[in-house]
Amino acid sequence: xxxxxxxxxxxxxxxxxxxxxxxxxxxxxxxxxxxxxxLLGPSGSGKTTLLMMLAGFVRPDCGSITFGExxxxxxxxHKRDVGMVFQNYALFPHMDVAANIxxxxxxxxxxxVETAKRVEQALELVKLGGxxxxxxxxxxGGQRQRIALARAIVFEPRILxxxxxxxxxxxxxxxxxxxxxRQLHERLGMTTVYxxxxxxxxxxxxxRIAVIDQGRIRQIxxxxxxxxxxxxxxxxxxIGESTFVKVDVTSSGCTFNGIPLSLAAQPPQTGPHHLMIRxxxxxxxxxxxxxxxxxxxxxxxxxxxxGDSVLVHASLSDGTMVSVRASAxxxxxxVGDHLNLGLNAADTYLLPPEEGxx
Amino acid sequence: xxxxxxxxxxxxRRDALIERLALFSLTGPALLLVATVMLVxxxxxxxxxxxxxxxxxxxxxxxxxxxxxxxERAFRATFEISFTTTAICIxxxxxxxxxxxxxxxxxxxICMIAVMLPFWTSLLVRTYAWLVLLQRQGIINxxxxxxxxxxxxxxxxxxxxxxxxxxxxxMLPFLVLPVYASMRAIDPDYLKAAANLGASPTxxxxxxxxxxxxxxxxxxxxxxxxxxxxxxxxxAVLGGGKITMVANRIATDIExxxxxxxxxxxxxxLFILTVMILYVASRLVRLERLLGGGDA
Numbered sequence: 001x002x003x004x005x006x007x008x009x010x011x012x013x014x015x016x017x018x019x020x021x022x023x024x025x026x027x028x029x030x031x032x033x034x035x036x037x038x039l040l041g042p043s044g045s046g047k048t049t050l051l052m053m054l055a056g057f058v059r060p061d062c063g064s065i066t067f068g069e070x071x072x073x074x075x076x077x078h079k080r081d082v083g084m085v086f087q088n089y090a091l092f093p094h095m096d097v098a099a100n101i102x103x104x105x106x107x108x109x110x111x112x113v114e115t116a117k118r119v120e121q122a123l124e125l126v127k128l129g130g131x132x133x134x135x136x137x138x139x140x141g142g143q144r145q146r147i148a149l150a151r152a153i154v155f156e157p158r159i160l161x162x163x164x165x166x167x168x169x170x171x172x173x174x175x176x177x178x179x180x181x182r183q184l185h186e187r188l189g190m191t192t193v194y195x196x197x198x199x200x201x202x203x204x205x206x207x208r209i210a211v212i213d214q215g216r217i218r219q220i221x222x223x224x225x226x227x228x229x230x231x232x233x234x235x236x237x238x239i240g241e242s243t244f245v246k247v248d249v250t251s252s253g254c255t256f257n258g259i260p261l262s263l264a265a266q267p268p269q270t271g272p273h274h275l276m277i278r279x280x281x282x283x284x285x286x287x288x289x290x291x292x293x294x295x296x297x298x299x300x301x302x303x304x305x306x307g308d309s310v311l312v313h314a315s316l317s318d319g320t321m322v323s324v325r326a327s328a329x330x331x332x333x334x335v336g337d338h339l340n341l342g343l344n345a346a347d348t349y350l351l352p353p354e355e356g357x358x
Numbered sequence: 359x360x361x362x363x364x365x366x367x368x369x370x371r372r373d374a375l376i377e378r379l380a381l382f383s384l385t386g387p388a389l390l391l392v393a394t395v396m397l398v399x400x401x402x403x404x405x406x407x408x409x410x411x412x413x414x415x416x417x418x419x420x421x422x423x424x425x426x427x428x429x430e431r432a433f434r435a436t437f438e439i440s441f442t443t444t445a446i447c448i449x450x451x452x453x454x455x456x457x458x459x460x461x462x463x464x465x466x467x468i469c470m471i472a473v474m475l476p477f478w479t480s481l482l483v484r485t486y487a488w489l490v491l492l493q494r495q496g497i498i499n500x501x502x503x504x505x506x507x508x509x510x511x512x513x514x515x516x517x518x519x520x521x522x523x524x525x526x527x528x529m530l531p532f533l534v535l536p537v538y539a540s541m542r543a544i545d546p547d548y549l550k551a552a553a554n555l556g557a558s559p560t561x562x563x564x565x566x567x568x569x570x571x572x573x574x575x576x577x578x579x580x581x582x583x584x585x586x587x588x589x590x591x592x593x594a595v596l597g598g599g600k601i602t603m604v605a606n607r608i609a610t611d612i613e614x615x616x617x618x619x620x621x622x623x624x625x626x627x628l629f630i631l632t633v634m635i636l637y638v639a640s641r642l643v644r645l646e647r648l649l650g651g652g653d654a
Contacts, residue, residue: 057550077553078562090551094569103565104555151555 006034006191007068007158009054014063016049016215023049024060025215031193036185038194038202041212042238050212051161051195056080067159082159083152083190087167089144091136097123097147098132104155122150125184142173149181153188160192166201178204199239203227211235232354236276243322244274247350254350257318261294262345273350279311281347282324284333285340292345298322300337314339400629407622419623429607429624436603436628439518439593440586443525444533447582450526451533452575458534459541466538473534481528485595488524489515492596516598524592532585533578540574541567580639587632604628 009031039047052058056077126146210220230236298314410416492515552562590605611621
């Protein structure tokens, strides 16, 4: 399978409502050839509905879906030729592992010898060579996940869909499988649409992330941009921990509660803005800082030991609560301590002002 | 079981035993009832079947069963009718259960009540109702002739037709219930997965849905078949004396000839045959499990 064989997906004006509930609101989405795109959103955001429409299991009210040049919006699921990994794997319990993986090949009239060869190849690919004769109920969760993946790719679909495939696995296995899935994608190069509500998973695996909320795509971009330069408050709050500090932007600069701040870039508009602060970008200053570091005085309200670090909650001069991570090895701050928090000018990011949001 | 000798080990073990005994004692009343009204009479009948008219021990009732062709006919009729009834129940019940299983749960529950409705009236009433409907001057024949569908009254009752119609009607819910339950238990994602992998709805049915619903179908068919083997009222009323199943033969032996020994031996043979069928069927179902069907 080469990257050229992968198909791009174009979604236009895709709309679905159940009664008065708008599940998808005229969604436009482009998935590039061979791209790993993640649909990320809270439960009920419409991300799974969108994936089910790509697979053909949910009929939209209107809109268009094309795979490459082909319009598929009215095409039945069994004619779409896309691989899919289900959340609960949906491995057929009355067939052994080999029969499960051979199922799509059997339906495509692949002969016995070729089928056996490709089943074994698929098993090797997911590192379960020789597991063909096992029964499904003899497999662990992680093994089922791999078999489901093998079954979804054995017929070399040009598009692969995955619906929270790792959500049933424990944390360690999940993180391991994230890397493995990503490597497999690099090898096979099929256009992949991945649904998850786990932001870390999305950041780890994706070429691009589409953040969905209430049936609309709120932002679609690379993990780095989504994390560092969110378009709006929803994305900023959904991905990573963040606090927002009210700042005033004038033509001459930016101030926070009377303290002048140096910014990475002067925003185009003046007026009140929200400065996004991530805990890991704040530092507890021990001595006088460099010129391009903004100093924010704060009082410690709580210090929580978390093993690898100490999470410090502190109150800024205007009463805004921020969190900052302190190294667990250094002298931990105590409640009531006065601190100077440092924020590099390069790490400042002002959210674009949103209508109706203060 | 190794006996641990830590602190309180003895008392903890005793508590566990008492708990288990207390739980078991709940079965006491039922056990007692079964023992008195079932095991004792059955055992007595079993004993009777080996006694001849003079009261001596002899296998004459069993030998008569082998020598008299009328007995063989009764057994043959019993198995043929039971088999046919089961087959018709499967043909009617499986598609019905399928439709029910695809309905939204609320609608399915309402339809299920309709399926169960016959259980709320007495079997005897239902059987006589069929007699009214099916006889020569009955509603079906009257309307059929009036509408010009057929000219002379059809022989719908007092024969095999009537017996089968009545038995299928009574047995259908026993098939639909387990089949419906096993179909409901099939995760819809299996069918989605089948479609996603390229199976048309027809092939998804044959390759995925049918195999997964098979344990329920087998259980339902078995219940129907075994209940049919012992049927008495329906063949007696709707068969018009022409249909003699084993149960009818037993009744005749007792009522007409007052021959308890002959009746008992018939009961014993039917009982043994039923147990053998159950055994074979349970092996079949276990085989099904082994292949991965059933509870998944």
